[in-house]
Amino acid sequence: MNSKPDVLIIGAGPAGSMSAALLARAGLDVVVVEKSVFPRFAIGESLLPQCMNLLEEADLLDAVHSRNYQVKEGGFFRHGDRVAEFDFSQQFTDGWKYTYQVPRDDFDHVLAMEAEKKGAEIHYGADVTAVRFGTQRAEIDVTFPDAVESTFVAKFVLDASGGGRVLPRLLDLSRPTGLRLRSSQFSHVSGDAGDPLVAKRKIVVAIHPEDRGVWYWVIPFASGKTSVGIVAEPEFFSGSYADEEERYRALLAQEPNLAARLNDYDVLYEPRMVSGYAHSVSKLYGDQFAILGNAGEFLDPVFSSGVTIALKSASLASNALIRQFKGETVDWKTDFEDELMRGVDAFKTYVMGWYDMAFQDVIFSEYKDRSCVDMICSILAGYVWDKENPLAVKHERGLQSIVELCALYSSS
Numbered sequence: 001m002n003s004k005p006d007v008l009i010i011g012a013g014p015a016g017s018m019s020a021a022l023l024a025r026a027g028l029d030v031v032v033v034e035k036s037v038f039p040r041f042a043i044g045e046s047l048l049p050q051c052m053n054l055l056e057e058a059d060l061l062d063a064v065h066s067r068n069y070q071v072k073e074g075g076f077f078r079h080g081d082r083v084a085e086f087d088f089s090q091q092f093t094d095g096w097k098y099t100y101q102v103p104r105d106d107f108d109h110v111l112a113m114e115a116e117k118k119g120a121e122i123h124y125g126a127d128v129t130a131v132r133f134g135t136q137r138a139e140i141d142v143t144f145p146d147a148v149e150s151t152f153v154a155k156f157v158l159d160a161s162g163g164g165r166v167l168p169r170l171l172d173l174s175r176p177t178g179l180r181l182r183s184s185q186f187s188h189v190s191g192d193a194g195d196p197l198v199a200k201r202k203i204v205v206a207i208h209p210e211d212r213g214v215w216y217w218v219i220p221f222a223s224g225k226t227s228v229g230i231v232a233e234p235e236f237f238s239g240s241y242a243d244e245e246e247r248y249r250a251l252l253a254q255e256p257n258l259a260a261r262l263n264d265y266d267v268l269y270e271p272r273m274v275s276g277y278a279h280s281v282s283k284l285y286g287d288q289f290a291i292l293g294n295a296g297e298f299l300d301p302v303f304s305s306g307v308t309i310a311l312k313s314a315s316l317a318s319n320a321l322i323r324q325f326k327g328e329t330v331d332w333k334t335d336f337e338d339e340l341m342r343g344v345d346a347f348k349t350y351v352m353g354w355y356d357m358a359f360q361d362v363i364f365s366e367y368k369d370r371s372c373v374d375m376i377c378s379i380l381a382g383y384v385w386d387k388e389n390p391l392a393v394k395h396e397r398g399l400q401s402i403v404e405l406c407a408l409y410s411s412s
């Protein structure tokens with residue numbers, strides 16, 4: 001066991017493994033400490049095409065291709081009889097035209113094993129309980145299985161602990177997100193629960209017929225199973241049910257297309273509920289640390305931005321760190337935090353627009369100007385860092401302009 005690595009990474013989710021792969025490939029000594037034993041369940045199964053560029057950058061894409069995951073070529077939105085379809089082959093950005101829908105137990109394990117092949121040392125079932133920063137080094141306390149305790153000493157710490165949020169908790173960095181509290185209940189079901197109007201190669205996002213703040217995802221996997229989830233404010237989930245499966249089925253039954261096929265499929269594990277997952281921090285880096293992925297910023301499941309942000313943060317921080325270890329001066333504010341937040345803020349505008357209905361109206365609008373649709377499609381593909389796309393660069397003004405164009409069109 002290397003107890004004095006250059007870099008210690010907390011967590012082996014997509015952010016942690018991507019960083020481990022990049023840093024190990026650059027010749028740094030990397031140790032990853034992961035609380036769970038892999039493969040382990042995680043939610044967040046629909047990737048965006050932008051992920052493909054990032055996985056490719058870390059030489060992880062071939063391993064992902066080899067798993068034959070379900071190809072995802074776009075998104076299909078439904079609200080009652082209103083439908084809208086986006087195809088990644090038609091987008092403003094010159095990017096990937098497809099991506100994958102991945103069972104995360106397998107996907108995360110594949111990335112972690114690839115990082116190990118590149119030289120990263122990963123400890124599973126190992127929980128980071130404390131981090132102390134000194135002048136030159138950080139000390140990291142870890143509890144291994146059977147309550148064995150050990151302390152690592154590292155030159156730099158990357159916190160990729162997702163919802164564990166190790167450093168934001170220890171350093172009191174969490175701050176309000178500006179998003180309302182929302183919850184989600186989800187499970188996997190047998191068979192294809194997709195929409196009859198759309199091929200399996202698209203994610204389905206269906207909006208509740210009476211409450212547009214409630215929506216459902218349908219994410220088909222190559223195995224034939226489908227991930228189905230509900231997102232709403234917590235009150236929507238209240239009510240008395242015999243068990244979680246009864247609650248889940250009752251809430252799915254409120255969406256007509258899911259209701260029509262509800263009796264055709266089995267619920268494969270007891271539906272899980274998560275709440276209050278949105279998160280933000282007052283700063284994403286310090287002298288000896290940086291915070292990656294969900295441990296720092298997470299918005300909302302709509303538009304499937306989580307893994308994209310996790311991988312992008314890993315790419316930016318790792319490249320900065322590699323330069324720093326070479327003796328170069330790194331401006332963490334400009335090169336990491338501001339650059340990451342450029343994309344996060346763009347996603348946030350569209351997430352806020354989804355829930356205040358303005359962006360929903362754009363999605364379902366009859367106004368189908370090709371260049372506008374292409375630019376929106378690039379946002380949905382995760383290319384929010386594209387400096388050429390006005391809807392990414394000037395996201396607030398861009399959304400406002402499209403909202404006005406759509407309203408003008410529908411009133412004419």
Ligand SMILES: Cc1cc2nc3c(=O)[nH]c(=O)nc-3n(C[C@H](O)[C@H](O)[C@H](O)COP(=O)(O)OP(=O)(O)OC[C@H]3O[C@@H](n4cnc5c(N)ncnc54)[C@H](O)[C@@H]3O)c2cc1C
Pocket residue numbers: 010011012013014015016033034035036042043044045046047048126127128129160161162163164165166184229274277292293294295298300301304305306307308310
């Ligand atoms: C309901 C819901 C649906 C979502 N759907 C999507 C989607 O379709 N597409 C998408 O891209 N994103 C989605 N997301 C977001 C996605 O789940 C996350 O953004 C993504 O998993 C973040 O990756 P990460 O590497 O930052 O963290 P994680 O994947 O959470 O990994 C963090 C790792 O750190 C480990 N850890 C935690 N604490 C410690 C500790 N103390 N010591 C050691 N290890 C620790 C954990 O065990 C875990 O393995 C969704 C989120 C929610 C809540």
